[in-house]
Amino acid sequence: MKKAPVTVIMLTLNEEFHLPRAIENVKDWADEIFIVDSCSTDRTVDIALEHSVNIVQRPFTNFGDQWNFALEKLPIRSPWTFMLAPDERLTPELKAEISATAYGNSNCSAYSVKWRLWFMGKPLHVWAPVLRLWRTGKCHISNVIVNEHPIIEGPVGKLKAVLEHYDRPSLHEWFEKQNRYSTMEAIMRITEAPLSTSPRLLGTVLERRMFFKKIFRHVPLRFQLLWIYNVLVRGAWLDGWRGLAWARLQVEKERAIELKFVEMKTTGYIPEMAKTEDPRYDPRVLSSKLQELALK
Numbered sequence: 112m113k114k115a116p117v118t119v120i121m122l123t124l125n126e127e128f129h130l131p132r133a134i135e136n137v138k139d140w141a142d143e144i145f146i147v148d149s150c151s152t153d154r155t156v157d158i159a160l161e162h163s164v165n166i167v168q169r170p171f172t173n174f175g176d177q178w179n180f181a182l183e184k185l186p187i188r189s190p191w192t193f194m195l196a197p198d199e200r201l202t203p204e205l206k207a208e209i210s211a212t213a214y215g216n217s218n219c220s221a222y223s224v225k226w227r228l229w230f231m232g233k234p235l236h237v238w239a240p241v242l243r244l245w246r247t248g249k250c251h252i253s254n255v256i257v258n259e260h261p262i263i264e265g266p267v268g269k270l271k272a273v274l275e276h277y278d279r280p281s282l283h284e285w286f287e288k289q290n291r292y293s294t295m296e297a298i299m300r301i302t303e304a305p306l307s308t309s310p311r312l313l314g315t316v317l318e319r320r321m322f323f324k325k326i327f328r329h330v331p332l333r334f335q336l337l338w339i340y341n342v343l344v345r346g347a348w349l350d351g352w353r354g355l356a357w358a359r360l361q362v363e364k365e366r367a368i369e370l371k372f373v374e375m376k377t378t379g380y381i382p383e384m385a386k387t388e389d390p391r392y393d394p395r396v397l398s399s400k401l402q403e404l405a406l407k
Contacts, residue, residue: 113210114139114140114141114142115140115141115142115191115206115209115210115213115214116142116189116190116191116213116214117140117141117142117189117191117192117193117209117210117213117244118141118142118143118144118145118187118188118189118191118192118193118247119137119141119143119144119145119192119193119195120144120145120146120147120181120182120185120187120192120193120194120195121133121144121145121146121147121195121196121197122146122147122148122149122174122177122178122181122196123146123147123148123149123151123155123159123197124148124149124150124151124155124171125151125152125153125155126151126153126155126197127151127153127154127155127158128280129197129198129277129280130155130158130159130197131158131162132200133195133197133198133199133200134158134159134162134164135162136200136201137195137201138162138164140201140206140210141193142188142189143165143187143188143189144164144165145164145165145166145167145181145185145187146159146164146165146166146167147166147167147168147169147177147180147181147185148166148167148168148169148396149168149169149170149171149177149390150168150169150170150171150390150391150392150393152391156168156393156395156396160395165185165401166396166399166401167184167185167396167399167401167402167405167406168390168392168393168396168397168402169405169406170390172384173254173255173256173257173295173384174252174255174256174257174258174259175252175253175254175255175256175259176254178194178252178259179251179252179254180405182250182251182252184404184405184406184407185405186401186404187247189247190213190246190247191209191213191244191245191246191247192244192245192246192247192250193209193243193244194243194244194261195243196276198276198277198278198279199226199274199275199276199277200274200275200277201274201275202272202273202274202275204272204273205224205270205272205273205274207272208270208271208272209222209244209270212244212270217268218266219265219266219267219268220245220246220249220250220263220264220265220266220267221242221244221245221246221249221250221261221263221265221267221268222242222243222244222245222267222268222269222270223240223241223242223243223267223268223269223270224240224241224242224243224244224270224272224273224274225238225240225270225271225272225273225274226238226239226240226241226273226274226276227273227274227275227276228276228278228357229275229276229277229278230278230350230353230354230356230357231282231353231356233350233353234275235346235347235350235353235354235357236346236347236349236350236354237341237345237346237347237350237354237357238345238346240269240316241274242260242261242263242267243261243274244270245261245263246265249263249264249265250262250263250264253306253307253308255299255304255305255306255307256295256296256298256299256304256384257292257295257296257299258292258296258307259307260307260308260317262307262308285360289360289364289367290367292364293364293367293368293371294371294382295384296368296371297368297369297371297372297375298375298381298382298384300368300372301372301375301376301381302381306321306324306325307321308321309321310322310324310325310326327365328369328372333365334362334365334366337361337362337365338358338359338361338362341357341358341361341362342354342355342358
């Protein structure tokens with residue numbers, strides 16, 4: 112297979128479950144793979160090195176800052192960059208479409224892909240456009256704690272093929288993840304941290320998303336409306352009880368953010384942001400030329 116002129120970047124923290132399949136998914140297709148690891152304590156570094164993947168380590172600050180570090184410090188040589196989570200997989204059709212786009216005469220600076228969610232081991236009829244592919248140097252990431260977004264210089268196009276999102280391997284891990292994320296969202300709200308972009312109802316897709324995010328807690332019957340939106344508009348009803356369970360969990364996630372915000376406002380106690388505790392660099396990474404270059 113002819114490699115695409117694309118560099119794939121992943122952020123990791125204890126991703127030994129997903130990482131082998133993520134690397135296998137793109138290693139014969141991508142020109143280069145970089146991992147920015149938040150000082151994992153499992154086999155994440157071993158897996159990266161076993162697959163000869165470029166890896167640097169940096170204690171976690173927040174998602175926006177970590178991604179901007181990657182885009183600014185890594186020696187990316189490919190003309191295109193793809194943002195990949197370890198629990199996501201490119202379908203063969205998406206690889207072919209990206210390759211054709213990258214080798215073609217595109218006028219766009221970036222592209223969104225069709226993102227499909229898996230839940231309880233099966234795909235849902237839940238789709239969303241996510242921006243993951245851009246011309247190298249034409250993107251920075253919104254400097255937010257969590258739920259960061261690419262900010263693009265220039266026009267954005269759409270690809271038709273699918274990026275599969277497998278999320279957590281079980282509900283146990285899913286709840287652990289959402290507990291962390293909902294705390295970070297509540298901290299953003301209580302500290303009045305800026306959103307990824309200016310909220311505008313009649314603006315871009317991202318601006319509309321930020322508009323609804325800003326007003327959500329002021330909307331009457333918001334949790335009921337969110338459940339209806341996920342079930343009827345996004346199509347979760349097509350997946351029977353699994354879809355209904357997923358829709359219910361989306362509501363509970365938003366409810367957790369709101370309750371944590373109210374608690375912080377009432378008590379005045381704001382938990383410390385999620386960060387790498389007692390970071391321990393792997394000596395094999397710490398001694399590499401890439402690590403030296405990235406941390407300058």
